Amino acid sequence: MARLVQFDQTGGPEVLTLRDVEVGDPGAGEVRIRVDAIGLNRAEIMYREGAYFYDPVFPSTLGYEAAGVVEAVGEGVTGLATGDPVAVVPQFLQTDYGTYGEHVLVPASAVVPRPADIDPVRAAAVWMAYVTAYGPLAESGRVRPGDHVLISAASSSVGLAAVQIVRHIGAIPIATTRGPGKKQRLLDAGAAHVIVTDEEDLPARIKEITGGEGVRLAFDPVAGPGVETLAQGIAPGGFLVVYGALDPRPTPLPNAQSFPALTSSTYTLFEITTDPERLRRAVAFVNAGLSSGAFAPVVDRTFDLADIAEAHRYMAANEQVGKIVVTVGHGATTA
Template identity: 55%
Template structure:
């Protein structure tokens, strides 16, 4: 039996329960992993609350799609992995099918990545969701090039920070957008070329000023809602406004008509475009592993919580007052 986080109804963090559940045996193409640490993401909070983009939860529902651990048993037909191997679980499946908020979890082998040397368990649970997301959005989808300006909203989130690092890795200039000035210094230390404080400044006007009136090649927005109209003003002709989150929780208009039908690309995106495509995932893993090896990429972890304190971890996640990743640890 494995201590496993489940929820039996939609709601706030308080609906999360710690149940003792049989982890089960891995079937064809599956692996049983002893979990050491779990990355906590907004996707889980949305799934818990009944607001996620995928199908409704099948109760009692499991949670979690990003973790690190050690291979315990291989299911039939699994090749390229070995018992005792350190691995990371990447978000390549529906939470209705698998969940890694647990002491042990069965996951599909295609969702496992060997953990690079020098990457500890906590980092192994914290780097893949952010960097796979930003690699896909920046390199695969928008084709960010050296010399381009990339604007990143919600820049102090784990994905926002990874976006700053990824843009720099691609030779682009990252501009961070944050709500208050409190995090500006830390964002500059994380590689932002400029920081725009949205509570104090007109974001579009400031980006246009920074780019000599051209606008940014790409704006990567995690907030969505009515603010996309103003953000669209900051996009260069032929550039892209990419929406990879909807933190505002408000309806999101299409900004093109209100702005006079400019040459503007508006696109939604999730990490599953990368993780559920074997060839794209292969390229993404190679890119992220390269950055981890030479120090360009690293986990930025805000707080650790033991698995038993998952309710507190989700309350902290919901507070929005964090800089980087929240990680659950599994004591041994």
């Protein structure tokens, strides 16, 4: 038996319940992991609330990311062995698998080796953030050295990973935040410029920073009508990439009569994680950055698994800068 977080109805954090559940042995193509740390994501809040792009099947578990140690491997699994330190990348539906527990089953294809010098807490903060940013910023080849890149809602774990990846490419990250409280922390995290959108005219500041040219790419998790404002700051021939839906209102397609010609697209990290070759490249890219020190996941705060509802409340408050991680009590550290 192992403690596992489940919920029986959609709703607020209070629906999350910690239960003793029989995990069982891994089936063909599966791995059982002893979980040391869990990375929280806004997708899990939306899933819990019934606002995600697919609905829970009750009783439902949840969670996309974790770091821990392999306990057992199922039939046909190669390249992984009992005792291996690993991390779980988001690749599956939460109706099929979840990572919120002491011991969990996950597909072997979603498990990647964890470098020996990356502790579980930091490892749990890596994959959703860095692979989400990797696709449009590195894999696509759209961002070139010297380009300006606008990163909306940059205090999130994805936003901070994007700042680091943009700098690693040799481009110039421009971060946005709604209020002034996070401005200095974003500058300290590597943003070349920070625009406080509640106080500043976003397109005007972009043009000022870029010498009137605009940004090469805008990387946005918000969506909604605000994309029209973002589009005004994109250089002719540039790119608008929407990777989230924090604003539930309809998202208009920027009108060619009002804005310079640009390419607008949506993106999810599943485009990378469900393609074995693209995932291989992403893992190599991110692990190289972690090893060199170019990438350093930012952990805002940790919670114990018993406090999972409070961890969700903290995330919903939008006060964090970086990743929220839940520790499970098998020896995970914040070193």
